[in-house]
Amino acid sequence: MKKVGVAILGLGVVGGGTYKILTEHRQFYRDTQNVDIEVVTVLERDKGRFETLGVPQELVAKNVFEVVSNPDVNIVVECLGGITEARGYVLDALNAGKTVVTSNKELFCKYSHELERAAKRTNAGLYFEASCVGGVPIIRTLLDGVQANHISSIQGIINGTTNYILTRMSKDGMSYEDALAEAKKLGYAEADPTADVEGFDAAYKLSILSSLAFHTKVPFAKVFREGISGISHEDIANGNGLGYTLKLLAVGKQTDRGIEVRVHPTFVKNGHPLAGVDESFNAVFLTGDSVGEVMLYGKGAGELPTGSAIVSDIIYAATHEGSRYSTFKNNATADKDVKFVSDFESAYYLRLTVTDRAGALAKLAALFAKNNISIVELLQKSCGEDSATVVLVTHTTHETAVKNAIARINGSDVAKVESVIRVLS
Amino acid sequence: MKKVGVAILGLGVVGGGTYKILTEHRQFYRDTQNVDIEVVTVLERDKGRFETLGVPQELVAKNVFEVVSNPDVNIVVECLGGITEARGYVLDALNAGKTVVTSNKELFCKYSHELERAAKRTNAGLYFEASCVGGVPIIRTLLDGVQANHISSIQGIINGTTNYILTRMSKDGMSYEDALAEAKKLGYAEADPTADVEGFDAAYKLSILSSLAFHTKVPFAKVFREGISGISHEDIANGNGLGYTLKLLAVGKQTDRGIEVRVHPTFVKNGHPLAGVDESFNAVFLTGDSVGEVMLYGKGAGELPTGSAIVSDIIYAATHEGSRYSTFKNNATADKDVKFVSDFESAYYLRLTVTDRAGALAKLAALFAKNNISIVELLQKSCGEDSATVVLVTHTTHETAVKNAIARINGSDVAKVESVIRVLS
Numbered sequence: 001m002k003k004v005g006v007a008i009l010g011l012g013v014v015g016g017g018t019y020k021i022l023t024e025h026r027q028f029y030r031d032t033q034n035v036d037i038e039v040v041t042v043l044e045r046d047k048g049r050f051e052t053l054g055v056p057q058e059l060v061a062k063n064v065f066e067v068v069s070n071p072d073v074n075i076v077v078e079c080l081g082g083i084t085e086a087r088g089y090v091l092d093a094l095n096a097g098k099t100v101v102t103s104n105k106e107l108f109c110k111y112s113h114e115l116e117r118a119a120k121r122t123n124a125g126l127y128f129e130a131s132c133v134g135g136v137p138i139i140r141t142l143l144d145g146v147q148a149n150h151i152s153s154i155q156g157i158i159n160g161t162t163n164y165i166l167t168r169m170s171k172d173g174m175s176y177e178d179a180l181a182e183a184k185k186l187g188y189a190e191a192d193p194t195a196d197v198e199g200f201d202a203a204y205k206l207s208i209l210s211s212l213a214f215h216t217k218v219p220f221a222k223v224f225r226e227g228i229s230g231i232s233h234e235d236i237a238n239g240n241g242l243g244y245t246l247k248l249l250a251v252g253k254q255t256d257r258g259i260e261v262r263v264h265p266t267f268v269k270n271g272h273p274l275a276g277v278d279e280s281f282n283a284v285f286l287t288g289d290s291v292g293e294v295m296l297y298g299k300g301a302g303e304l305p306t307g308s309a310i311v312s313d314i315i316y317a318a319t320h321e322g323s324r325y326s327t328f329k330n331n332a333t334a335d336k337d338v339k340f341v342s343d344f345e346s347a348y349y350l351r352l353t354v355t356d357r358a359g360a361l362a363k364l365a366a367l368f369a370k371n372n373i374s375i376v377e378l379l380q381k382s383c384g385e386d387s388a389t390v391v392l393v394t395h396t397t398h399e400t401a402v403k404n405a406i407a408r409i410n411g412s413d414v415a416k417v418e419s420v421i422r423v424l425s
Numbered sequence: 426m427k428k429v430g431v432a433i434l435g436l437g438v439v440g441g442g443t444y445k446i447l448t449e450h451r452q453f454y455r456d457t458q459n460v461d462i463e464v465v466t467v468l469e470r471d472k473g474r475f476e477t478l479g480v481p482q483e484l485v486a487k488n489v490f491e492v493v494s495n496p497d498v499n500i501v502v503e504c505l506g507g508i509t510e511a512r513g514y515v516l517d518a519l520n521a522g523k524t525v526v527t528s529n530k531e532l533f534c535k536y537s538h539e540l541e542r543a544a545k546r547t548n549a550g551l552y553f554e555a556s557c558v559g560g561v562p563i564i565r566t567l568l569d570g571v572q573a574n575h576i577s578s579i580q581g582i583i584n585g586t587t588n589y590i591l592t593r594m595s596k597d598g599m600s601y602e603d604a605l606a607e608a609k610k611l612g613y614a615e616a617d618p619t620a621d622v623e624g625f626d627a628a629y630k631l632s633i634l635s636s637l638a639f640h641t642k643v644p645f646a647k648v649f650r651e652g653i654s655g656i657s658h659e660d661i662a663n664g665n666g667l668g669y670t671l672k673l674l675a676v677g678k679q680t681d682r683g684i685e686v687r688v689h690p691t692f693v694k695n696g697h698p699l700a701g702v703d704e705s706f707n708a709v710f711l712t713g714d715s716v717g718e719v720m721l722y723g724k725g726a727g728e729l730p731t732g733s734a735i736v737s738d739i740i741y742a743a744t745h746e747g748s749r750y751s752t753f754k755n756n757a758t759a760d761k762d763v764k765f766v767s768d769f770e771s772a773y774y775l776r777l778t779v780t781d782r783a784g785a786l787a788k789l790a791a792l793f794a795k796n797n798i799s800i801v802e803l804l805q806k807s808c809g810e811d812s813a814t815v816v817l818v819t820h821t822t823h824e825t826a827v828k829n830a831i832a833r834i835n836g837s838d839v840a841k842v843e844s845v846i847r848v849l850s
Contacts, residue, residue, distance in 0.1 A: 145562025
C-alpha cells in the first residue's frame with residue numbers, strides 16, 4: 001500500500017479540521033482508497049491549538065525549513081491564510097518538489113501563475129479545491145466533470161457570511177446591523193467583516209472559478225465588486241413582494257464582447273434554483289454548451305466541509321500521481337489579448353421617491369424611455385405628504401443606460417432614485 | 426500534442442450527441458486540454474443515422490472486430506444500450522486493451538465486476554459517468570470530489586421521464602395517463618415506458634451510485650423498487666395541500682443495520698432542495714460525515730447532456746493515463762458479508778376512507794397507536810353519505826409496523842386504506 005506523508009501549515013479552523021479528518025479516517029482511506037495517509041508534521045505557533053487537537057509534541061516543526069526538508073513529507077497542506085507567510089512557504093514547498101494543497105483563495109487568486117511555474121519546474125502537484133466554496137467540489141467539476149463544455153456563464157452564491165445575513169434580513173425582517181451582529185455571534189462573520197460583506201472574498205473565488213471556466217487568467221482587479229453593507233431592509237422586503245430574493249451573487253460570463261466578472265447584491269426570481277439557497281449554504285450554477293444548466297450546492301465554509309475538500313485533494317494527489325495537470329491550459333502570455341467587459345447588461349430594481357403631482361409618473365416614464373429602458377413592472381408603494389415611493393424592475397439593459405437615466409432623474413424635479421439593485425436576468 | 430482516436434459504437438441519441446460534440450469541439454479541446462481527439466471509426470447499422478450526422482462513409486466499420494483491431498483506436502465509446510451486443514463488444518474492446526467509455530447503466534450495473542476484471546487484465550480504462558444522471562458529474566464527484574467522506578446517504582431524483590410526468594400531474598393537475606402521453610409526445614418517454622415509470626432505470630442508477638458511495642457492490646436485485654404508474658392525482662393534490670411535492674426518489678443509506686436501497690414515489694417537504702427539482706431535471710443529494718449536505722443538479726438525459734458526460738470521460742481518460750483506478754476499491758469477495766436492510770424506516774402518507782359514525786376516528790387512532798405509529802398531521806377531507814376521506818402523515822416508523830397497521834385497519838369495520846406513499850424523513 002502506498003504511504004503518503006502530510007505536513008499541515010497552520011492549525012486554525014481549516015487546518016484543524018484537516019488534521020481531525022485525516023487522523024480519524026486513516027483506516028477508512030486504507031480500506032477504500034488503498035493509500036495510507038499520515039500526518040507527519042505540523043507547523044503551528046499556538047501551543048493551545050495543538051494541545052486542543054491532540055497533536056503529539058514530536059510532530060510540531062520548528063520552522064518551515066524543517067517541514068520542506070523532511071523526506072517523509074510528500075504533501076504540504078497550507079492553511080495559514082493571508083499572503084505574507086503563505087506565499088513564501090508554498091513556494092518553498094513547491095521548490096522542494098512537495099505537492100501543495102491549499103485553501104488560500106487570496107494567495108491562489110493573486111499568485112497562481114507564480115505558483116504554477118514553481119510547481120511545473122519540480123513536477124510537484126498544486127491543488128486548491130478548498131479555496132472555493134468549501135466542501136463543494138466545484139474545482140474538480142470544472143477541471144474534470146464539465147471540461148467538455150464551452151462554459152458561457154457561472155453564477156454563484158459563494159460567500160456564506162453574506163448569505164446568512166441576507167437570509168436573516170429577508171426571512172426575519174432583521175436590519176443589516178442586527179443580522180451582522182448575529183452572524184458574528186454564531187461565528188459566521190469575523191470581528192472585521194469587511195472581506196466578506198464588501199465582497200472581497202467572493203471576488204477572489206470568482207476570479208479563480210472564472211479563470212478555470214473560461215480557460216484564461218481572470219485577474220482579481222477585473223472583478224467589479226459591490227458589497228451588501230448598504231442594503232436596506234426596505235428594498236429586500238420590496239423585492240420579496242415582487243417575487244425576488246436578494247443574494248450576493250458572483251457572476252462570470254463569456255460573451256462575444258469579452259469576459260464579464262462581477263460580485264454584487266442581486267435580486268433572483270423565486271423559483272430559480274439559486275433563490276432557494278439559504279442560510280450559510282453556497283451554490284454555483286453553471287451553463288455549458290452541451291451539458292446545459294448544472295448546479296452544485298453545499299456548505300461553503302467551516303472546519304469539516306473545507307477540511308473535506310483538502311483531504312479529497314490529498315487523496316486525489318496521492319492516487320493520480322501520473323497526471324499532474326497544468327491548471328490554466330493557457331499560459332500567462334496567452335492572457336494578454338483577453339477582453340473584459342465593464343458595461344455589462346442586467347435588469348435593475350429601482351426605488352424612487354416621486355413628487356406627488358399630476359404628470360410626475362408620466363415624466364418619469366419618459367425619462368426611462370429616452371434612455372431606451374423599458375420597465376417590466378412598477379408599483380406605487382405609499383404616499384407621503386407630497387411624495388410617493390415607486391419601485392420598478394427594468395428589462396435587461398446596459399449599465400451605462402441606467403446610470404444615465406438615474407443622473408437625469410436626480411437632476412429633474414420629478415423624482416429621486418433612492419436605491420438601485422441589479423436583477424438576475 | 427497527444428493524439429487520441431475514438432470509436433463510437435451506436436449512433437443513437439447519445440452516440441450521435443457524442444459525435445457532434447467531438448467533431449464541433451476538436452479545436453477547443455486542442456486549445457484548452459492539449460489533446461487532439463479524433464473520431465476514427467463508428468459502428469452503426471442504420472445508414473440514415475450516419476447520413477444525418479454527416480459521418481464520412483470511410484469511418485463506418487463493418488463489425489466490432491474491425492473496431493477493436495484498429496490500431497488508431499485508443500478509446501471505444503459504447504452507446505448501444507441493452508446487454509446482448511454491448512456486453513460482448515465492451516469485453517472485446519477491453520480485452521484488446523482499449524479504454525471503454527459507456528453510457529450503459531444496465532450493463533454497468535449488472536456486469537461491472539466482469540468488466541473491471543477485463544479492464545485490469547489489460548490495463549485499459551473503464552469510464553461510465555454517462556450511465557448516471559446525464560451530464561451531471563456525479564460519478565466524478567463520488568470518486569474524486571467527496572471521497573474523503575463516509576457517505577451515509579444518497580437521495581436522488583435520477584429519472585427525468587418520471588419527474589416530468591409528476592411535475593405535470595402536480596403543477597397542472599393532469600392525470601397520470603395524460604401526463605405520460607405528453608411525455609411520449611415530447612420524446613421524454615419511450616413507446617414502452619416500463620423501464621422509466623416502473624423505476625427500473627432509477628434502480629440501475631441507484632445500484633451504481635450506491636456501490637460507489639458505500640464502497641461495496643450493491644446488486645440491482647437488492648434495490649426495492651416501486652414505480653409511479655399507480656399514483657393518483659388525488660394523492661398528489663392532497664400532498665401539495667400538506668406542503669409536500671411527490672417525486673420518484675432513489676434512496677441509498679448506510680446504517681448500522683446495513684445498506685438500504687430503494688426507489689419509490691416519495692413525498693418531499695417543500696423547502697427541501699429536492700422538492701424544487703422540476704420538469705426533466707435531475708438531482709442527487711448526498712450526506713457525508715465531513716462535507717455535510719451536497720447536491721448536484723442538472724439535466725439527467727438528452728443527446729448533448731449525456732454526450733457531455735461521455736466526452737468529459739474521454740478527455741479525463743486521455744489526460745490521466747497514469748492513473749487507472751479500480752472503481753470499487755473492495756473486490757467481489759469483500760462484498761459477501763454486506764448486509765442489506767429491507768425493513769426500512771420512513772414516514773408515511775396514508776389516505777383512508779373512514780366510516781362516518783361516532784368513535785370511528787378514535788378507533789382508527791387506537792389502531793395506529795397499537796402498532797407504535799404516531800401521527801404528525803391528520804386531515805379529514807370530505808364527507809360522503811356515510812364515509813369520510815382522511816389523509817394523514819406519520820412520524821418515522823418501520824415499514825413492517827405500517828404494513829401491520831394497514832392489515833388491521835382493512836380487517837376492521839372502521840376504515841379502509843386507499844393509498845400509501847412514503848414521505849422523506
